[in-house]
Amino acid sequence: MLSTANLIILASLAVLDTIIQTDWENELACPFFSPTQPAHDIALPYPARLPLGAAWRGSCQSPGHELHALTNQDLEACNLGHAHFCPRLPKERSCDSIRFAVSSNTDGRVALRFVLDAAHHPVGYGLLEYDRVAGAWLSPHPEPRIQRLADCFLRSYLKRHETA
DSSP: OOOHHHHHHHHHHHHHHHOOOSOTTTOOBOTTEEEEEEOTTSOOSOGGGSTTSSOEEEEEOSTTOTTOOOOHHHHHHHHHTOGGGOTTSOSSOSOSEEEEEEEEEETTEEEEEEEEEETTEEEEEEEEEEETTTTEEEEOOSSHHHHHHHHHHHHHHHHHHHOO
């Protein structure tokens, strides 16, 4: 029988196997970033390869910084998930970053796998499922911050695949 740590590592590897990125250390979504709209004016290379599938505008949801106006430089870091360098990042947190990958897109359902990382190690993982016909999540994430990131990742994914 595998330990919980080994299961998390195996799940992380499965997700990493399906994500195509060039720089794992730097391309993770900050778990305290709350995207609100696509940002076409932020100069980030290869938008489809960004952690949320595109560049986004949004706000910081780190406790005590919710009203902090984010500059374009801040947004670059939020979009690329350099959370461990952010001065607003809480010292006590469950994770530093999150990554998503589509594990299936069949029969009107999209399955997203996610991995939560802390100190560059996986600390949690799971599966979220979206029903395209109903336009609703069948299995959303219980934490609103993480679910908001999943919504944006899915929105970017669906937009890319509608035009493909």
